[in-house]
Amino acid sequence: MIELKNVYKRYKNHHGSDWVLKDININIPSNTSVGLIGRNGAGKSTLLSLIAGMDEPDKGEIKRDCKISWPIGLSGGLQVSMTGRQNVKFVARIHGFNKNIDDIVESVKDFAEIGEAFDDPVKTYSSGMKARLAFGLSLAFDFDVYISDEATAVGDRNFRQKAISAFKKRVNNSSLIIVSHSEGILKELCNAGILVHDGQALWFDSIDKALCAYHDL
Numbered sequence: 001m002i003e004l005k006n007v008y009k010r011y012k013n014h015h016g017s018d019w020v021l022k023d024i025n026i027n028i029p030s031n032t033s034v035g036l037i038g039r040n041g042a043g044k045s046t047l048l049s050l051i052a053g054m055d056e057p058d059k060g061e062i063k064r065d066c067k068i069s070w071p072i073g074l075s076g077g078l079q080v081s082m083t084g085r086q087n088v089k090f091v092a093r094i095h096g097f098n099k100n101i102d103d104i105v106e107s108v109k110d111f112a113e114i115g116e117a118f119d120d121p122v123k124t125y126s127s128g129m130k131a132r133l134a135f136g137l138s139l140a141f142d143f144d145v146y147i148s149d150e151a152t153a154v155g156d157r158n159f160r161q162k163a164i165s166a167f168k169k170r171v172n173n174s175s176l177i178i179v180s181h182s183e184g185i186l187k188e189l190c191n192a193g194i195l196v197h198d199g200q201a202l203w204f205d206s207i208d209k210a211l212c213a214y215h216d217l
């Protein structure tokens with residue numbers, strides 16, 4: 001269960017500061033895959049990063065009783081002077097996986113399919129190669145909830161298909177909380193939805209109902 005209680009978030013900008021999210025109260029049950037829906041700039045990514053614990057609310061609290069991933073495919077955390085392999089080992093050690101590091105390295109290598117570049121410094125990678133490595137890295141660890149902000153929109157067609165099928169496999173054992181502008185992907189992967197609109201976040205226990213409410217805005 002992830003519980004958001006009276007959550008407020010704002011960013012300071014040149015106009016001063018505006019509340020992006022105002023008094024959000026939502027309970028996300030365990031084993032429920034959720035799609036975050038809303039117009040551009042509504043606050044979906046903001047809500048997702050609060051849920052993931054990447055950012056803190058200005059007011060209110062978020063309780064989590066499960067292991068939540070960092071956003072899948074986020075390549076910003078890769079150390080560019082290190083190779084793909086070294087990055088994987090580094091992240092595995094940070095997460096306390098000291099025993100089966102070789103298995104983790106192999107699973108990321110298989111997923112990323114970047115060939116010998118796996119042993120080259122990440123600064124020599126294309127953005128697609130970085131995305132493949134970062135995606136494989138996120139999936140190599142067992143989390144209860146996987147977070148994704150448009151991770152299925154990166155890479156070429158083959159990679160997108162691979163990413164979606166990897167997510168589908170995960171849905172059997174874990175749950176997902178995802179932002180995607182693709183209704184097809186949301187319907188395929190999620191059972192519930194959160195509509196973010198006008199500073200509010202509305203919970204729907206079915207993704208179809210959430211999408212209907214979004215179309216009616």
Ligand SMILES: Nc1ncnc2c1ncn2[C@@H]1O[C@H](COP(=O)(O)OP(=O)(O)OP(=O)(O)O)[C@@H](O)[C@H]1O
Binds near residue numbers: 013045
């Ligand atoms: N780091 C930041 N500093 C200042 N303003 C920000 C920051 N991040 C987001 N915002 C603002 O907060 C609002 C919500 O942004 P957010 O990225 O959460 O929306 P979104 O629904 O994910 O949008 P999109 O569908 O376009 O990706 C926007 O007005 C955006 O300009």
